[in-house]
Amino acid sequence: MRGDLAWMQRALGLAARGAGHTSPNPLVGCVLVRDGELLSEGWHRKVGGLHAEREALAALIAAGGTPEGATAYVTLEPCCHHGRQPPCTDALLEAGVSRVVVAMVDPDERVSGGGIERLRAAGVAVEVGLCEAAARRLNAAFISARVRQRPLVVLKAGVTLDGRIASAQGESRWITSPEARARGHELRHALDAILVGSGTLHADDPSLDTRLPGGGGVDAVPVVLDSRLRTPADAAVLRAGRRPIIACGAAAPQRSLSADILRVEAGPGGLDLHAVLAGLHARGIQSVLVEGGGRVHRSFLAAGLVDRVHLFVAPRVLAGGAGWVAGPGFRLSDAPSMRLVDVGRVGPDAELVLEA
Numbered sequence: 001m002r003g004d005l006a007w008m009q010r011a012l013g014l015a016a017r018g019a020g021h022t023s024p025n026p027l028v029g030c031v032l033v034r035d036g037e038l039l040s041e042g043w044h045r046k047v048g049g050l051h052a053e054r055e056a057l058a059a060l061i062a063a064g065g066t067p068e069g070a071t072a073y074v075t076l077e078p079c080c081h082h083g084r085q086p087p088c089t090d091a092l093l094e095a096g097v098s099r100v101v102v103a104m105v106d107p108d109e110r111v112s113g114g115g116i117e118r119l120r121a122a123g124v125a126v127e128v129g130l131c132e133a134a135a136r137r138l139n140a141a142f143i144s145a146r147v148r149q150r151p152l153v154v155l156k157a158g159v160t161l162d163g164r165i166a167s168a169q170g171e172s173r174w175i176t177s178p179e180a181r182a183r184g185h186e187l188r189h190a191l192d193a194i195l196v197g198s199g200t201l202h203a204d205d206p207s208l209d210t211r212l213p214g215g216g217g218v219d220a221v222p223v224v225l226d227s228r229l230r231t232p233a234d235a236a237v238l239r240a241g242r243r244p245i246i247a248c249g250a251a252a253p254q255r256s257l258s259a260d261i262l263r264v265e266a267g268p269g270g271l272d273l274h275a276v277l278a279g280l281h282a283r284g285i286q287s288v289l290v291e292g293g294g295r296v297h298r299s300f301l302a303a304g305l306v307d308r309v310h311l312f313v314a315p316r317v318l319a320g321g322a323g324w325v326a327g328p329g330f331r332l333s334d335a336p337s338m339r340l341v342d343v344g345r346v347g348p349d350a351e352l353v354l355e356a
Contacts, residue, residue, distance in 0.1 A: 008101060021218065022044050024047070033073065053088040068097075155290045168318075180349040188208075192221060193287065195222075221245060243259060248263055270295075298326055304356075308356070310353055
């Protein structure tokens, strides 16, 4: 129904507001409607806080309303287990909601259809699958962690029209516009970790923090690929108030650094990236923003580990310099292929979003 679509899209918009604050929990929005009129709405704001369904119900009751006979539009199947919060299925049943429209089934094995069954068994009409693709994309990190037991990998680069990230003289600041860089910081805010290679660390000494326009923003966990563990003890990333993760080779020297040292075996081009991601997953990280440099980009692409790409393209040409993917080229038959899912304008630049 057309009305159902509009309400679910509203719920998805609400869910997105929790980006950067809910991990390892999913992003969830809920809208309560009766007779075509909005009663209340809510979203999961932070870990440990009310789930979307309970927030919407609480807001309605606080305003003197009643949810009896309402339809609840929820972007993810209501939970049916006890965690930091009690089951949302219980809250919906106690409230007398008569219909629940669910965008997608929860991949968490503690739920995975159980919430839907619980509601239906109690006589609530439940419909599943409206805006499922959008809901799955919104919670791609949560799904990756639950289904594949590894973080979602998002690769980001700012490039010229000819695919360069630096001039032949090594100049890289700034290829893209302030607007594109601000968008990049929004990605840092939304994802759990931000990863660079040792080359970027030594060349730029980045702090890898998050700087949103107007201030604020959640800092992602810094991750450095440093196979020989040569990170300087005074590196900015070690002094930024967060404990970074440094992935190094199993035989790298023992050093005392203000970091979590993740030792893995060697892999093509450096470290075994599958092992690196397994180590991050074990530490509760559900999403990683890979910012480079070029050899790191190539390694993730060659390993088939890139789930999404955000490519910011500036309207300029360098005709030389460093490419955003560096190292030995791929054969055409082996070249990683992705599908374009979105194109937008960010200031004077273009943002291309691609998915595997």
